[in-house]
Amino acid sequence: MTSLEKDPAGGTTTATRPILEARNVSLSFGSVRALRDVDVTVAAGEITALVGDNGAGKSTLVRCFSGVHKPQAGEILLDGEPVSFSTPEAARAAGIETVHQNLALVEDLTVWQNLFLNRELTRFGMLDRKRMRTEAQKMVAELAVNVPEVTARVRRLSGGQRQAVSICRAAGFSSRLVIMDEPTAALGVQETARVEQLILKLRDEGHAVLLISHNFDQVMRLSQQVWVMRAGRCVAGRRTDATTGQEIVGLITGAIPG
Numbered sequence: 001m002t003s004l005e006k007d008p009a010g011g012t013t014t015a016t017r018p019i020l021e022a023r024n025v026s027l028s029f030g031s032v033r034a035l036r037d038v039d040v041t042v043a044a045g046e047i048t049a050l051v052g053d054n055g056a057g058k059s060t061l062v063r064c065f066s067g068v069h070k071p072q073a074g075e076i077l078l079d080g081e082p083v084s085f086s087t088p089e090a091a092r093a094a095g096i097e098t099v100h101q102n103l104a105l106v107e108d109l110t111v112w113q114n115l116f117l118n119r120e121l122t123r124f125g126m127l128d129r130k131r132m133r134t135e136a137q138k139m140v141a142e143l144a145v146n147v148p149e150v151t152a153r154v155r156r157l158s159g160g161q162r163q164a165v166s167i168c169r170a171a172g173f174s175s176r177l178v179i180m181d182e183p184t185a186a187l188g189v190q191e192t193a194r195v196e197q198l199i200l201k202l203r204d205e206g207h208a209v210l211l212i213s214h215n216f217d218q219v220m221r222l223s224q225q226v227w228v229m230r231a232g233r234c235v236a237g238r239r240t241d242a243t244t245g246q247e248i249v250g251l252i253t254g255a256i257p258g
């Protein structure tokens, strides 16, 4: 898909070629049908928002993208090729990084140690601490991340600074898609603004960003594409500039059928 197309619900869908696609993805947990024939696309250089009420299936879908869950039906395509990730490491190796809601950083390690956690650099079989520190400094500087020192322990950082380190970690290592599940839910106003700047920066650098958010203002401000989920189905896709917060709320609740 290289140009704007109309979706059956009347909205427009992805404007550029998707790097990631879910096609007819279904997944049940026992009798709970968490995902039913979900079609979603994510394009490079865009922020794609995934919205829906509690339990709509958003986290389950992104966990399929990040190698935590395996769809029971349908397929996931990366650059148009079907992929099947059996672990989060496999998804990461393919360039899909996730910034978790619960900030998966190790408190007692430094910023640079967290940035290189599970992908430590070695030299002659030994940890190359000096190079990791230098590289971490570069990563932080490139994203203009507001952290005191890469040698500071994460325990000392504020919520916003921690989230910035998580995003920095996800943006590094040549990731192509960064998935963010409620990245600002736990943050204050100023910290939220800083993290939003970082998200925009990622997009402007050409990363694809998939953003789960319950904050409609944020979705309308940051995203270019919105997918709406309801009770396990993807009920609508809209270009953000062709919709309104009111329409999105209606699609989420079902007041607008989608």
Ligand SMILES: Nc1ncnc2c1ncn2[C@@H]1O[C@H](COP(=O)(O)OP(=O)(O)OP(=O)(O)O)[C@@H](O)[C@H]1O
Pocket (backbone or CB within 6 Å): 029, 032, 033, 034, 052, 053, 054, 055, 056, 057, 058, 059, 060, 061
């Ligand atoms: N590991 C699991 N085992 C059993 N049921 C699950 C599991 N994960 C999710 N579910 C169920 O699947 C459905 C979709 O949940 P999911 O977490 O994907 O929703 P969500 O849209 O991310 O919600 P929220 O906004 O509250 O995070 C829910 O009914 C949930 O209870």
